[in-house]
């Protein structure tokens with residue numbers, strides 16, 4: 001079982017308290033009425049599906065209920081960073097280097 | 102139980118027989134309570150606490166209590182407020198009045214959940230039959246409150262004493278939660 005750190009509760013909890021909500025930092029088009037179908041498809045469905053270091057949204061659904069972001073190595077399941085929603089996307093390359101990848 | 106946190110608030114329901122009563126552990130149904138869910142931003146927190154009678158705790162997983170009042174941290178902008186059953190109207194209207202000019206959500210959730218009081222030497226052991234949390238006093242001191250899972254049911258755990266926990270579950274899950282607690286405790290009887 002994975003142990004996941006919630007940056008709001010500031011504790012590490014079992015994976016069963018959390019839900020993964022896919023790739024992080026996908027901005028909703030600011031003006032949907034001016035968006036083409038292709039752009040909308042891109043926003044709704046197209047994801048990088050990274051093999052390696054990726055930033056994801058997680059939700060502490062059976063805890064504080066808040067969404068936050070985490071950087072995870074999708075190959076090893078090793079978490080490299082947890083941070084609150086709204087904080088900028090970390091430098092994934094630097095994190096990977098730090099982790100010796 | 103008088104040394105316990107909130108012992109004027111969380112009391113065994115006198116009309117109910119104990120769910121379990123062993124030398125090392127007891128499980129008692131708690132008497133009905135007023136439960137309010139409050140969500141608001143930082144600007145409203147002081148006023149809300151003043152109107153309620155106990156300030157809103159700001160550090161994660163913590164609680165603050167006053168006479169017949171307890172405010173429990175549920176999230177960075179969410180609290181559960183506890184008061185005696187008969188104080189519902191007073192507390193609810195008092196907070197609404199004080200926060201009338203500030204964005205907030207105050208909801209009466211008194212009947213959404215039920216509570217049992219789990220206490221005794223084996224309380225931590227028993228909770229750990231269904232919860233993946235380290236309940237040592239260093240990591241989970243008296244006063245700590247959290248939502249988590251008990252087996253497959255969402256519960257709220259509030260440590261009101263070194264060996265005493267309030268376990269809340271939604272009404273329709275309580276039979277499952279209390280049932281599994283009693284069943285797991287059966288192991289102690291056998292030993």
Ligand SMILES: [Zn+2]
Nearest residue numbers: 006009060064
């Ligand atoms: Zn949390």
